[in-house]
Amino acid sequence: MITLDGVLINLGYGLMLLALLARDILWLRTILILAQSCLCTYALHAGAPNVAAWNALFVAINIGQVIRILLERRAVQLPDGLDAIYSLNFSVMTVPEFLGLWRRACEVRAFSGELLAQGEANDRLIVLTDGEVRVVVHGHDVATLGPGDLVAEMSFLTQEPTSAAVVADKPVSYRYWTRVMLERTRLRKPALWSKLQAAIGRDLVRKIRQVDSQAAPQDESELRGNTTT
Numbered sequence: 001m002i003t004l005d006g007v008l009i010n011l012g013y014g015l016m017l018l019a020l021l022a023r024d025i026l027w028l029r030t031i032l033i034l035a036q037s038c039l040c041t042y043a044l045h046a047g048a049p050n051v052a053a054w055n056a057l058f059v060a061i062n063i064g065q066v067i068r069i070l071l072e073r074r075a076v077q078l079p080d081g082l083d084a085i086y087s088l089n090f091s092v093m094t095v096p097e098f099l100g101l102w103r104r105a106c107e108v109r110a111f112s113g114e115l116l117a118q119g120e121a122n123d124r125l126i127v128l129t130d131g132e133v134r135v136v137v138h139g140h141d142v143a144t145l146g147p148g149d150l151v152a153e154m155s156f157l158t159q160e161p162t163s164a165a166v167v168a169d170k171p172v173s174y175r176y177w178t179r180v181m182l183e184r185t186r187l188r189k190p191a192l193w194s195k196l197q198a199a200i201g202r203d204l205v206r207k208i209r210q211v212d213s214q215a216a217p218q219d220e221s222e223l224r225g226n227t228t229t
Contacts, residue, residue, distance in 0.1 A: 037059055076096050078099070116151065116165060118136070120162055125150065143210075
């Protein structure tokens with residue numbers, strides 16, 4: 001004979017099993033709310049207030065998590081000027097993730113002079129927001145960086161001394177995260193840390209491609225010169 005208690009407890013556990021198969025965290029939380037609501041109702045009907053209280057607590061926690069996920073996934077507009085920086089390296093993150101990380105960064109405006117010296121320790125991950133800087137190796141300019149470019153990211157990752165100096169001839173603005181700040185991100189939000197590493201990797205690959213594209217015409221001209229002499 002089918003009873004209300006039997007329906008509620010089987011439906012509750014069946015929904016919990018279905019939740020374990022969900023790939024999306026939002027669907028998992030939503031199905032768990034339905035499952036634990038069924039179990040809470042069953043416990044109240046069966047005269048088990050302790051079981052009902054625990055399941056009611058689980059329902060409340062999952063409702064809170066669903067609200068948080070929906071807020072994170074809502075359409076968020078990037079402020080003016082940030083869309084280009086986001087598209088250049090940080091689009092591996094969601095917009096809310098990027099904005100949260102961006103707001104935690106320290107801001108420096110109208111800086112001019114030597115941003116980093118060659119051969120010094122670097123404990124900051126720097127991103128330019130306005131202006132240009134020169135990358136100098138032993139007194140020779142090797143590259144120019146502009147808005148959206150990361151600065152000295154390799155020395156930051158490897159914790160080795162910088163291989164080049166970075167100089168701002170005119171005032172520039174930039175933001176930076178310290179190693180301590182990002183270490184907290186790594187521990188508390190490992191998924192976001194992985195995306196930040198991917199953003200750094202994207203920046204490095206893009207710079208390597210730029211160097212290769214600049215070197216190719218020079219190699220071709222040298223080859224032509226050798227064939228005509």
